Amino acid sequence: MNTTSAKRLALGYAAASAVALAATLGSATEVPEPVQTLENIAASIDATNDGVVAAAEHRDFTEVAFLSMDSDESYTIDGDEFFAWDMGFAHLADERGKASAYAQAKLDVFAVWDGDGDGVISSAEAREQALWEFTNADADGDGQVNARDLAIGSPTFATLLSFVWV
Ligand SMILES: [Ca+2]
Ligand SMILES: [Ca+2]
Ligand SMILES: [Ca+2]
Structure with missing residues (x-):
């Protein structure tokens, strides 16, 4: 196992709470706010509005997110740029008194995305x-994922959600 794989697997600690969250997706009568936030994110990735996220949509979303994070236009994302970016989970972590745990989770996520550990995400x-996050989320391999798949199978979503889901 190389270092990158080890770091990716390290994010698996979030999986149990992500599964608990995902179990409510699409079934809850009253939609909890973290679930709604995740569904909103999936809807924003779903450019074709067909209710599923295809590989190309996921790739394009990542590209747009990368460019929007890169405020100094260096084509790399440093720690400050990464921490300034939020998908809507930060205030949820705040409300639940988990701001510091959430900050640590973001550090862990940054370390995973910075595969070579040089301090920036290229x-x-x-x-x-x-690509790895999408492939892992697409458990049945049909080339499409939904919010539930992302909550369970995307290490980044699973990790960030684990600190806003109580
Ligand atoms: Ca779509
Ligand atoms: Ca930058
Ligand atoms: Ca790097």
């Missing part, structure tokens, strides 16, 4: 990690 690292 565009190649972002593409590679995004």
Whole structure:
């Protein structure tokens, strides 16, 4: 196992709570806010509005997110740029008194995306990690994922969600 694989697997600690969250997706009568946030994210990735996220949509979303994070236009994402970016989970972590745990989770996520550990996420690292996250989320291999798949199978979503889901 290489270092990158080891780091990727390290994010698996979030899986249990992500599964608990995912179990409510699409079944809860009253949609909890973290679930709604995740569903909103999936809907924003779903450019064709057909209710599923295809590999190309996931890749394009990652590219747009990368460019929007890269405020100094260096084509790399440093720690400050990464921490300034939020998908809507930060205030949920705050509300639940988990701000510091959430900050640690973001550090863990950054370390995974920075595959070579040089302190910045390159565009190649972002593409590679995004592809891996999609492939892992697409458990049945049909080339499409939904919010539930992302909550369970995307290490980044699973990790960030684990600190806003109580
Ligand atoms: Ca779609
Ligand atoms: Ca940058
Ligand atoms: Ca790097």
